[in-house]
Amino acid sequence: MAHYIGTPTSRVDGFAKVTGAAKYAAEFNVPGLVYGSVVTSTIAKGRIARIDLSAALRVEGVLDVLTHENRPTMADNDQAYKDDVAPAGSPFRPLYDGRIMFSGQPIALVVAQTSEIARFAASLVRVDYETDTHITDVHCQREAAIPLKPPGDPIEAMFTPPKTRGRPEQALAAAAVRHAGEYYVPIEHHNPMELFASTVIYDGDGKLTVYDKTQGVQNVQHYLCRVFGMKPEDVRVMSPFVGGAFGSGLRPQFQVVLAVLAARALRRSVRVVLTRPQMYVLGYRPAMIQLIELGANADGTLDAIMHDAITVTSRYEDFFRQETGWSGLLYKCANAGYKHKLARLDLATPCDMRAPSATTALFALESAMDELAVALNLDPLELRLRCYSERDQHNDLPFSSKALRECYRQGATAFGWDKRNPEARSMRDAGDLVGWGMATGVWEALQMPITVRIALSANGHAEVACATSDIGTGSYTIMAQVAADMLGLPLENISINLGDSSLPQSPVEGGSWIAASVSNGIATTADAIRDELLRLAKQMPGSPLANIASGEVTLADGKLISKGDASRSVSITDAMRHAAVDRIEQEKTYNPSNDVTRAHNTHSAIFAEVKVDEQIGVIRVTRVVSAIAAGRILNTKTASSQILGGVVWGIGMALHEETLIDHKVGRIMNANIAEYHVPVNADIHDIKVIFVDEPDDSNPLGIKGLGEIGIVGVAAAIANAVYHATGKRVRDLPITLDKLRL
Amino acid sequence: MISFRYARANDVADAVRQIAGDPDAKFVAGGTNLIDLMKMDVERPTKVIDITRLPLKQVENTPGGGLRIGALVRNSDLAYHPQVEARYPVLASAIMAGASQQLRNMASTGGDLLQRTRCCYFYDTATPCNKRERGSGCSAIAGQNRMHAILGASDACIATHPSDMCVALALLEAKVHVSSASGDRVIAFAEFHRLPGETPERDTNLDAGEIITAVELPPKGFATNYTYLKIRDRLSYAFALVSVAVGLELDGDTINDCRFALGGVAHKPWRDPRAEAALRGRRANAATFADAADVLLRDAKGYAHNTFKIDLARRCISRALMQAARGTPQSQSSKKIA
Missing domain, CATH: 3.30.365.10 (Aldehyde oxidase/xanthine dehydrogenase, molybdopterin binding domain)
Structure with missing residues (x-):
C-alpha cells in the first residue's frame, strides 16, 4: 500500500542539513588532523624541470611537501587508475611524474598544521618548467579532429x-x-556548492577511513586499493552527504589521491580541500x-x-x-x-x-x-x-x-x-x-544491479543499507518512502544508511538510474523480509496466516495481512516475539530484467x-x-x-x-x-x-x-x-x- | 594567503601614524575586496590595520547644503539613508545596483573608492599583468577582454574600474577628504581615480600614508531627473558591461543642465565635458541623446571581445538619458529596463 510513494514528502535529512548536523567530507575531525594545500601548474604542457621546496619547508608548521620526486609508491600501470567509469586511454596519475598535461594540474601537496599555513607555504613553492606548445582551442583542432x-x-x-x-x-x-x-x-563546469574535499583518517594500523566528496564510495574504494596496493578491508570510503556533484564526483578526483598519499607518507590523518579555481580541472x-x-x-x-x-x-x-x-x-x-x-x-x-x-x-x-x-x-x-x-x-x-x-x-x-x-x-x-x-x-x-540490506527489529523499526549516494537529489527520502511502504511501517521508523563503501554494493550515482535501481532493490529485499516474517508467523499456534502463500500476504500498518482477507493478520511484533527473534536481516540483489x-x-x-x-x-x-x-x-x-x-x-x-x-x-x-x-x-x-x-x-x-x-x-x-x-x-x-x- | 600582522587603529591620527613609513601596510574596513585579493596572493600586505573602529560612520549635512559621508559608512546604510534617498537618489540607486546585499552590508564608502579591477589577469598570478607587476605586460590586450575598457586605456593596461557607487559620485562631483601624517586635503572626484597610462599599478591619486576620511556631496543632487542604468551579463550580481548615471535639469523639454557618467568602460568613472555640453540648451529627445553619445564615444576603441561595448554604450547612454528626462529612473529590483 502506498502511503508515502507519490506524495510530496519533505526531505528526511532536511533537519540535519539546515541545522548543520549533516557532515560533509571536509567536516570530519580527529585529533592530530593536518592539512594539505595543493600547488598547481601554471603551464598547459611540458615538464617540471626543477621544483624548489626550500622556502615552503622553512615555514613554521609545515610538515612536508609531496611531489612526484618524493611521494610514496603508487601503482605504475594504467589499469590501476582506471576507475569504474573511466573512459578509454591512460588516466591522469596525480604526482606521478614531472609531465604537465594541463594548466592547473596538481604538482605538489604542502602539508601543515593548519590549512592557512599550508596555503601560504604552497604559494612559496617555486617551479621551473620546460614548456611545450599547447593547443586548447577546439576551433584550432577542428581539422585535426x-x-x-x-x-x-x-x-x-x-x-x-x-x-x-x-x-x-x-x-x-x-x-x-x-x-x-x-x-x-x-x-x-559543474560548480557544485560544496568544494571537493577528502578527510583521510589514519588508523594506527595503517587502515584508512576516507571521507570523500564522491558519487560512488565503492568506486573510490576500489580505485584507492589498486593505486596504493591496499586490501579492501583496509580502506573504507564514506560520503554520507554530498553538496552537489552533477557528474563531477563520478570518478575519483585527485584530492583523494593526494590526501591518501600524505596520510601514508606522514602516517597521520590528513585533510585536503580544493579551492574553487582548483576545481576547474576536475572535469x-x-x-x-x-x-x-x-x-x-x-x-x-x-x-x-x-x-x-x-x-x-x-x-x-x-x-x-x-x-x-x-x-x-x-x-x-x-x-x-x-x-x-x-x-x-x-x-x-x-x-x-x-x-x-x-x-x-x-x-x-x-x-x-x-x-x-x-x-x-x-x-x-x-x-x-x-x-x-x-x-x-x-x-x-x-x-x-x-x-x-x-x-x-x-x-x-x-x-x-x-x-x-x-x-x-x-x-x-x-x-x-x-x-x-x-x-x-x-x-x-x-537501471543497474544493486544490493540492499534491511534489518527489521521486533519493535517495528527498520534499517535500510546500501552503498549508494545522496548527492543532494533526495535519495535518503525516496529510499525511506519506499521502505516504509514496502514494510508497512511509518516513515519515522525507517533509518537509511548510505554513502559507505562497507555497505551492500551500489553503482555510482549517475545516469538517473539510482531511484529506479535502489527502490526496486528495497522492494526486493522487503519481499524477503516479508517471507521470513510469514515463516515465523506460521509457526504461531493457531496462526491466522497458516497455509497462506507468501505472495498472498502484504505488509501494512505494522502487520502481515492476508491480501484476500484483511481480518487475517499477524503483527510484526507478535511474529518476531513468538519466535524469540529480535532482528530479521535480509540482503538481496536486484537484477533489473534485461528487457531488450x-x-x-x-x-x-x-x-x-x-x-x-x-x-x-x-x-x-x-x-x-x-x-x-x-x-x-x-x-x-x-x-x-x-x-x-x-x-x-x-x-x-x-x-x-x-x-x-x-x-x-x-x-x-x-x-x-x-x-x-x-x-x-x-x-x-x-x-x-x-x-x-x-x-x-x-x-x-x-x-x-x-x-x-x-x-x-x-x-x-x-x-x-x-x-x-x-x-x-x-x-x-x-x-x-x-x-x-x- | 601570506602571513601578516594585524593592528587596530583607535582614531584617524593613530591610523595615519601606523601606516606612515610602512609601504607594505594596508588599511582594512569591510574587507570585501582586500581579503579576496590576499587569498589570491595578489595583495600581499605584511601588516593590516583595522580601521573599522574609527569614528567615520556619520552622514551629516554640511554648512554649504551638501552631505558629508563618513568613510566607514556601509554601502547598505548609505543606500537606505533618508537624505541620500531623497536628495541623491542616483547614488542610492547605483549602490543598490552593485554586489549583493551581504557584500553591501560589509563594504565601506572609502573602500568602495579603492576597489581594484576585476580583470581576470590581475587576479591570476600565473599570468603577466602590469597593474599587479609593473613591466610584466598586459595579458588582456590580446587575451580575454570582454569586460575591458573602450575609453582611456593605454598599451600598458585596459582594465576597468568595477565600482557602481563611484559612477554616481563622479556624476555628483563629490569631494574626497583625506588625511595623512602631514595634514588633510580634499581631492575632487574627477581627480581621484587615474587613467592607466604608463603607471597602471596606481589606481588613484591617493598618496602612500593617506586615509580617506569622508566623501562630501555638493548640494546639487538631480533628485528629479536621474537614473542609474547598469547592463551586465546576468540580471544581478555581475560587474557592469556598461553603466550610465544621469542627472538632468529640465526647463520644459529643454535641457538646462546635464551630467552623465559611465561605468564599466574605463579605468575610472568616465565623464566627458564635451558630451555634456552637447546636451545643454537642447531639446530632450532621442536625436539629442544620440548626438551626445556619439561625442562621448568618438575615441572609443574595442578589442577582440569587447568591441560590442561601443554600440552598447551608445544605446545605454540614449536610454539612460531618456529615462532621466522622462522621470522614469531604472529600478534596481525590477530588472525590466525602464
Whole structure:
C-alpha cells in the first residue's frame, strides 16, 4: 500500500542539513588532523624541470611537501587508475611524474598544521618548467579532429554513433525543404556548492577511513586499493552527504589521491580541500561543434537527419558520449546518419555533466527543428507532432512507455501556446519583444544491479543499507518512502544508511538510474523480509496466516495481512516475539530484467517565454513550463525540485555559462563563481513543473528516474523563444546580448 | 594567503601614524575586496590595520547644503539613508545596483573608492599583468577582454574600474577628504581615480600614508531627473558591461543642465565635458541623446571581445538619458529596463 510513494514528502535529512548536523567530507575531525594545500601548474604542457621546496619547508608548521620526486609508491600501470567509469586511454596519475598535461594540474601537496599555513607555504613553492606548445582551442583542432574508434566494449558501444539508417545523403538531397545549421556549446563546469574535499583518517594500523566528496564510495574504494596496493578491508570510503556533484564526483578526483598519499607518507590523518579555481580541472562538459542537417517533406514529416559532432577531449583519454544518436531516436525519420570526431586538447579530460550528450545534442537538434518549422511555415509544436515517433528507430523497438504526446498537450495548455503569433518579432509587451519557444527533451530510463540490506527489529523499526549516494537529489527520502511502504511501517521508523563503501554494493550515482535501481532493490529485499516474517508467523499456534502463500500476504500498518482477507493478520511484533527473534536481516540483489524488446526513455516538453529589451538586448526568461514523462514519480516535492533545478541550469546554459580559456597561456580565466556566470535569483521567474501520468512496467515499481531529464531541451526552448522575440537566431551559446545586436 | 600582522587603529591620527613609513601596510574596513585579493596572493600586505573602529560612520549635512559621508559608512546604510534617498537618489540607486546585499552590508564608502579591477589577469598570478607587476605586460590586450575598457586605456593596461557607487559620485562631483601624517586635503572626484597610462599599478591619486576620511556631496543632487542604468551579463550580481548615471535639469523639454557618467568602460568613472555640453540648451529627445553619445564615444576603441561595448554604450547612454528626462529612473529590483 502506498502511503508515502507519490506524495510530496519533505526531505528526511532536511533537519540535519539546515541545522548543520549533516557532515560533509571536509567536516570530519580527529585529533592530530593536518592539512594539505595543493600547488598547481601554471603551464598547459611540458615538464617540471626543477621544483624548489626550500622556502615552503622553512615555514613554521609545515610538515612536508609531496611531489612526484618524493611521494610514496603508487601503482605504475594504467589499469590501476582506471576507475569504474573511466573512459578509454591512460588516466591522469596525480604526482606521478614531472609531465604537465594541463594548466592547473596538481604538482605538489604542502602539508601543515593548519590549512592557512599550508596555503601560504604552497604559494612559496617555486617551479621551473620546460614548456611545450599547447593547443586548447577546439576551433584550432577542428581539422585535426579524429573519428571515434570502433567501440572496444559494450559500454563504449553505448556511446558511439548508431548505424546509418537508410540513405540519408540521398534523402537530404531530394528533400522538399532542407535546413542545415552549425551549433556550438562552449565548455561548461559543474560548480557544485560544496568544494571537493577528502578527510583521510589514519588508523594506527595503517587502515584508512576516507571521507570523500564522491558519487560512488565503492568506486573510490576500489580505485584507492589498486593505486596504493591496499586490501579492501583496509580502506573504507564514506560520503554520507554530498553538496552537489552533477557528474563531477563520478570518478575519483585527485584530492583523494593526494590526501591518501600524505596520510601514508606522514602516517597521520590528513585533510585536503580544493579551492574553487582548483576545481576547474576536475572535469567539465566538453565544448562541441555540431552540424545538423534536416530534410523534410512538404507536409512537415522528416525524411533525413544528419548529425555530425566534434567534441573536446584531453590528450590522454578519449571521453565521449552519445552526442549524435539522440537525433535519430527522437523523431520519425527513415534516413539518419551520424559522425562523431574528437578534438584532442591540452586540457584535463572532460566528464559527465547533467544529462551528458543529451543536453548539448538536444540544444542543436531542437534549435534545428525550430528553424525547420520556420522554413516549413509550420507551428514548432505541430512539426514535432507530425514527426512523432512511436518506436525507437535505432533498433525498431516499441517504447516501454512514452507519454511525450501528453507532455506536449499539457505543457502547451498550461503555457497558453495556442495564443502564439507565429511571426517573429510580432509579440510585444510595452518596450519588450516577447518570444515563445518550445523544445523536446529525452533521456534514458536506466537501471543497474544493486544490493540492499534491511534489518527489521521486533519493535517495528527498520534499517535500510546500501552503498549508494545522496548527492543532494533526495535519495535518503525516496529510499525511506519506499521502505516504509514496502514494510508497512511509518516513515519515522525507517533509518537509511548510505554513502559507505562497507555497505551492500551500489553503482555510482549517475545516469538517473539510482531511484529506479535502489527502490526496486528495497522492494526486493522487503519481499524477503516479508517471507521470513510469514515463516515465523506460521509457526504461531493457531496462526491466522497458516497455509497462506507468501505472495498472498502484504505488509501494512505494522502487520502481515492476508491480501484476500484483511481480518487475517499477524503483527510484526507478535511474529518476531513468538519466535524469540529480535532482528530479521535480509540482503538481496536486484537484477533489473534485461528487457531488450523495448526501448526505455523519459521525455519532456519545455515551453519558454522571453522578454527582450529591443534597444539594449537584455533577455529575461519570464516563464517556463516543463512537462515531464518519467514513469512513476516517487516524491512530487523532491522530483519537482529536481526539475526546477534542471530548468534553472538550462537557463544558465542558454544565457550565461561559458568557461573562458586564454588560449595563449592555455589557462581557464574565469575559474570562480563570480566570473563564471550561473543564474542568480534575479534571472529566475515563473517555472511550472508538470508530471504527466506514465504507467510503466519495466520494473516492479514503474520508476524511470528524473535526475537528468529536467535540463534537456531547456536551452533550445529559450534560444527558440529568443528567435521568436527578435528574429535573430543565435546558434552559439551562451546567448549574450552582444550576439543579438538588435 | 601570506602571513601578516594585524593592528587596530583607535582614531584617524593613530591610523595615519601606523601606516606612515610602512609601504607594505594596508588599511582594512569591510574587507570585501582586500581579503579576496590576499587569498589570491595578489595583495600581499605584511601588516593590516583595522580601521573599522574609527569614528567615520556619520552622514551629516554640511554648512554649504551638501552631505558629508563618513568613510566607514556601509554601502547598505548609505543606500537606505533618508537624505541620500531623497536628495541623491542616483547614488542610492547605483549602490543598490552593485554586489549583493551581504557584500553591501560589509563594504565601506572609502573602500568602495579603492576597489581594484576585476580583470581576470590581475587576479591570476600565473599570468603577466602590469597593474599587479609593473613591466610584466598586459595579458588582456590580446587575451580575454570582454569586460575591458573602450575609453582611456593605454598599451600598458585596459582594465576597468568595477565600482557602481563611484559612477554616481563622479556624476555628483563629490569631494574626497583625506588625511595623512602631514595634514588633510580634499581631492575632487574627477581627480581621484587615474587613467592607466604608463603607471597602471596606481589606481588613484591617493598618496602612500593617506586615509580617506569622508566623501562630501555638493548640494546639487538631480533628485528629479536621474537614473542609474547598469547592463551586465546576468540580471544581478555581475560587474557592469556598461553603466550610465544621469542627472538632468529640465526647463520644459529643454535641457538646462546635464551630467552623465559611465561605468564599466574605463579605468575610472568616465565623464566627458564635451558630451555634456552637447546636451545643454537642447531639446530632450532621442536625436539629442544620440548626438551626445556619439561625442562621448568618438575615441572609443574595442578589442577582440569587447568591441560590442561601443554600440552598447551608445544605446545605454540614449536610454539612460531618456529615462532621466522622462522621470522614469531604472529600478534596481525590477530588472525590466525602464
